[in-house]
Amino acid sequence: MIIKLAHHRKPAVNIIKNVPFFSELNHEETAQIEQFIKIKHYSKDQVVLYEEDTSNYMYLVYSGKVRVAKVYEDGREQIITIHKKNDFFGEMSLLDGKTSPATVIAHEDSVIGFLSKNDFEQHLLSSEGIRSKVIDLLCERLRDSWAMIRILSIDNAEQRLMAVLDRLQEIYGVKDGRGIIINVKLTHQQIANYASISRETVTRILNRLERDQLIEILENKYILLTNQFYSKFKKVA
Numbered sequence: 327m328i329i330k331l332a333h334h335r336k337p338a339v340n341i342i343k344n345v346p347f348f349s350e351l352n353h354e355e356t357a358q359i360e361q362f363i364k365i366k367h368y369s370k371d372q373v374v375l376y377e378e379d380t381s382n383y384m385y386l387v388y389s390g391k392v393r394v395a396k397v398y399e400d401g402r403e404q405i406i407t408i409h410k411k412n413d414f415f416g417e418m419s420l421l422d423g424k425t426s427p428a429t430v431i432a433h434e435d436s437v438i439g440f441l442s443k444n445d446f447e448q449h450l451l452s453s454e455g456i457r458s459k460v461i462d463l464l465c466e467r468l469r470d471s472w473a474m475i476r477i478l479s480i481d482n483a484e485q486r487l488m489a490v491l492d493r494l495q496e497i498y499g500v501k502d503g504r505g506i507i508i509n510v511k512l513t514h515q516q517i518a519n520y521a522s523i524s525r526e527t528v529t530r531i532l533n534r535l536e537r538d539q540l541i542e543i544l545e546n547k548y549i550l551l552t553n554q555f556y557s558k559f560k561k562v563a
Contacts, residue, residue, distance in 0.1 A: 342386065342439075348459075362445040368392075368432035375416075380426040383440045384416030390436025391510060394428045395519070405520040407470065408433055408510055410498065417446070417460055418467065434511070483523050487531050488559040490521045491541070495551055505552040507544070 342348045342356060342363070351359065363386065368374055374392055375383065385392075391410050395403040406428050409415055416426070432438075477493060480486040491508065499506040514532070518525040535541045540558060542550040 359441075363439040363441055365437060365439050368436045368438060370432055370434050372432045373429060374432055374436075374438055375430040377427065377429050380416060380428070380430070382443055384414065384446060385430070386439040386441070387411050387413045388437040388439055391433040392436055392438070393431050393433045393516075394426075395431060396427060397429045403431075403516070403519045404522065405516060406474070408498075410510070414463075417463060478522055483527050484531050484534075485559070486523065487517070487521050487528060488535075488555070490517065491549065491551060491555075492559060494520075494549075499551075502550065504542070505550055505555060508549045508551065511547045512549075 342351075342359060348356065348359065365388070368390075374385065377397075387409050389411055391408055393403075393408045394406045394415070396406065397403055415430075418426070473493060477486060477489040480489055494508045494510065494512075495506045498509045500509045501507075512520070514528045515525045517532075518528040521528065532541065532543070535555075536543060538554075538558075540552055540555045542552060544550055
């Protein structure tokens with residue numbers, strides 16, 4: 327199935343210059359690329375790309391967040407990662423022509439920019455600077471995958487969940503006088519999907535961590551990792 331992209335007014339001019347992937351472009355090149363990016367708005371939990379479409383586009387998160395997840399026939403999601411504003415993803419599928427084994431879903435109301443495989447090949451890969459950025463980005467993706475593999479190899483459920491929380495703060499953390507706030511909203515079920523443990527186990531462990539003052543659930547549902555969190559958590563090597 328091929329998605330149809332609606333044309334919407336572009337967000338702020340040159341927003342793509344804020345994306346490291348495009349940092350090598352000059353003003354003229356940036357303006358040219360912006361002409362080929364198609365914009366679409368998505369509501370929370372709306373599918374952005376089905377697995378079979380992922381080989382056709384790479385996408386840029388202009389606002390909001392999206393989650394990349396393996397969706398099973400019974401509706402369960404295994405969350406692989408969450409992308410935030412200015413994140414770019416999908417370049418690997420455009421390079422090898424293979425689909426990504428995951429579906430992309432709006433984690434909150436989001437504005438997404440799409441660049442087609444044809445435009446990617448014609449207007450990006452001709453730039454030596456961009457090719458170098460592609461290599462850097464692929465290496466970063468590999469490191470992310472290795473990090474999750476190490477986390478999911480932890481047998482102890484509490485240590486695994488704490489490792490997931492630590493990983494989330496590395497990506498979305500905002501420093502606070504009390505510790506670090508994970509600046510993304512996740513339900514207990516979504517955290518369970520991320521950590522590959524049951525929702526009941528997640529709820530039980532989070533309650534215990536909060537009781538021990540290692541975390542705090544804030545009013546906006548964000549999770550604060552307190553300064554005491556790392557006195558108990560042993561970081562995965």
